Amino acid sequence: MKIAMACDHGGFHLKEHIKKYLEDKGIEVVDHGTYSEDSVDYPDYAAKLCEDITSGASGAQKGILICGTGIGISISANKVKGIRCAHCADTLEAQLCRQHNNANMMAIGAGFTGPKLAAAMVETFLSTAFEGGRHARRVALMDAIEG
Numbered sequence: 690m691k692i693a694m695a696c697d698h699g700g701f702h703l704k705e706h707i708k709k710y711l712e713d714k715g716i717e718v719v720d721h722g723t724y725s726e727d728s729v730d731y732p733d734y735a736a737k738l739c740e741d742i743t744s745g746a747s748g749a750q751k752g753i754l755i756c757g758t759g760i761g762i763s764i765s766a767n768k769v770k771g772i773r774c775a776h777c778a779d780t781l782e783a784q785l786c787r788q789h790n791n792a793n794m795m796a797i798g799a800g801f802t803g804p805k806l807a808a809a810m811v812e813t814f815l816s817t818a819f820e821g822g823r824h825a826r827r828v829a830l831m832d833a834i835e836g
């Protein structure tokens with residue numbers, strides 16, 4: 690499995706933690722930055738990750754985004770056609786955004802979610818399948834809004 694990640698300065702340390710957590714499990718991580726605590730603009734990093742996921746450039750089909758709240762970076766990601774980014778704060782949300790919404794990206798707020806919980810959320814997000822059925826119709830309707 691390959692997973693792509695990106696963050697702003699507010700999410701840098703949590704991104705590094707999650708990256709190591711995944712790599713220790715043998716999961717390949719495509720890291721789109723940022724690579725330090727130096728201040729950057731989160732829409733730029735959301736765009737980098739979305740470009741990778743929608744183009745298939747790295748082969749990663751799911752992405753994890755992290756900023757201070759998880760809000761700005763998730764709003765940015767959801768501007769991109771083909772991206773369904775769920776801002777999650779617990780493992781149930783991480784589970785349901787896969788089962789019901791077929792989310793292909795999850796956003797986490799580093800200022801609100803600790804490293805242990807974030808790792809559990811990522812684990813859940815990656816291991817939970819889309820349920821399809823009635824949810825497939827709703828996801829199709831959601832995607833149709835993009836035109």
Ligand code: RB5
Nearest residue numbers: 699756757758760761762
């Ligand atoms: C950056 O200062 C901060 O605004 C960002 O990490 C995020 O919380 C935005 O939604």
